[in-house]
Amino acid sequence: AQSVTQLDSQVPVFEEAPVELRCNYSSSVSVYLFWYVQYPNQGLQLLLKYLSGSTLVKGINGFEAEFNKSQTSFHLRKPSVHISDTAEYFCAVSGQNQGGKLIFGQGTELSVKP
Amino acid sequence: EAGVAQSPRYKIIEKRQSVAFWCNPISGHATLYWYQQILGQGPKLLIQFQNNGVVDDSQLPKDRFSAERLKGVDSTLKIQPAKLEDSAVYLCASSLRSLGGRTEAFFGQGTRLTVV
Numbered sequence: 001a002q003s004v005t006q007l008d009s010q011v012p013v014f015e016e017a018p019v020e021l022r023c024n025y026s027s028s029v030s031v032y033l034f035w036y037v038q039y040p041n042q043g044l045q046l047l048l049k050y051l052s053g054s055t056l057v058k059g060i061n062g063f064e065a066e067f068n069k070s071q072t073s074f075h076l077r078k079p080s081v082h083i084s085d086t087a088e089y090f091c092a093v094s095g096q097n098q099g100g101k102l103i104f105g106q107g108t109e110l111s112v113k114p
Numbered sequence: 115e116a117g118v119a120q121s122p123r124y125k126i127i128e129k130r131q132s133v134a135f136w137c138n139p140i141s142g143h144a145t146l147y148w149y150q151q152i153l154g155q156g157p158k159l160l161i162q163f164q165n166n167g168v169v170d171d172s173q174l175p176k177d178r179f180s181a182e183r184l185k186g187v188d189s190t191l192k193i194q195p196a197k198l199e200d201s202a203v204y205l206c207a208s209s210l211r212s213l214g215g216r217t218e219a220f221f222g223q224g225t226r227l228t229v230v
Contacts, residue, residue, distance in 0.1 A: 004156075032216060043118070043205055043221035044157070051216055090156050099169050100145060100209060102219065104156030 002027040002093045006105035014113050015083055021076040021108045025089035031093045033074040034102065035065055038088040047089075050074065059086070086112045116140065118222035126228045132194035135225045139187070139208030145169075146183055147219060148191050149205040157205055163189065164211075185197050193206045203227070 007022040027033065032051050036044040048059025055067040065076045074091060088109050092102040119138040126134050139146050144165050146198040149157035160179065162169040165186040173179070178197070183189040193200055203226050 013192050037223075041223070041226075043223045044207075045221070046218050049218065067155055082163075092156075098218065099162060100217065101147075101159050101162060102149075102157070104152070104158070 001030060002029075002095055002103045004091050004093055004103055004105035006078045006089075006091055008108050009106065010109045010111065012111045012113060013081055016080050018079050019077065019081050019085075019110065021089050021091075021110065023076065023105060025072050025074065025091070026095045027072075027093060027095060029098070030096045032096060033065075033067060034092040034094070035059065035063070035074070036090045036092060036104075037061075038090065038107075039067070040087075044090065047076070064078050065114050081112050083112050083114060085110060118206055118208055118220055119205075120222035120225055121223055123223065124228075126230060127130050127196055129198055129229050130195040132192065133196055133227060134190055135204050135206075135227075137189045137191070137206030137222060139189070139206070140220055142210065143208035144186070144211050145209045145217075146189050146220075146228075147207040147209075148181055148189070149207065151203040151205055151224070153202070160191070160204075184222045193227075196227075198229050201227055201229045 005024045035047040036048045050067045058064045088107045091105040145216040146163045148160045151157040160174045163183040181191045203224040205224045207221045209217045209219045
């Protein structure tokens with residue numbers, strides 16, 4: 001079984017500042033890792049994913065994440081945020097060879113202020 | 115390419131009534147998921163279909179929830195009778211094939227259900 005913990009429920013930040021959204025997971029099997037973004041009244045959109053290979057993954061909208069197996073973490077970062085990045089961000093895991101089912105964290109609300 | 119379509123977008127019903135949600139996945143996607151997202155929480159899988167067969171329904175409250183995917187395309191999720199705690203956003207997602215979890219799932223905009 002897998003579980004995901006997003007360590008911050010809310011992250012307020014000023015425009016053009018850097019941001020890090022933290023995610024830790026636990027699993028008894030190898031996993032794939034994902035970050036999704038959800039804008040108000042919208043579905044989820046994939047930001048980036050880690051399947052294998054390089055532990056630094058780059059995604060859309062200037063976001064990147066680093067997979068750290070020893071710390072079981074997959075933190076999301078952006079060097080300079082914009083007002084338009086204000087949204088809910090979800091970290092998710094999928095156990096390898098377990099059918100694609102996603103286990104989500106509880107979400108982090110990113111609020112970018114001018 | 116058209117995305118995952120869901121209807122209705124919003125639904126308000128009284129407790130003990132029944133309700134149905136519809137999902138049309140991306141053309142050619144064999145895998146279809148229904149997730150429940152309660153306010154303030156991450157989505158939770160209710161049921162997963164591969165073509166028209168059920169892969170995982172372990173978290174579906176089968177005494178009141180049912181789902182079907184006829185002909186391996188569209189899907190319907192039904193709740194009968196609804197309870198107050200069923201108030202949530204119901205998200206449908208699809209992917210080409212599960213491929214052990216490697217393939218990306220595309221999400222619809224969801225149906226927001228309010229039970230009063």
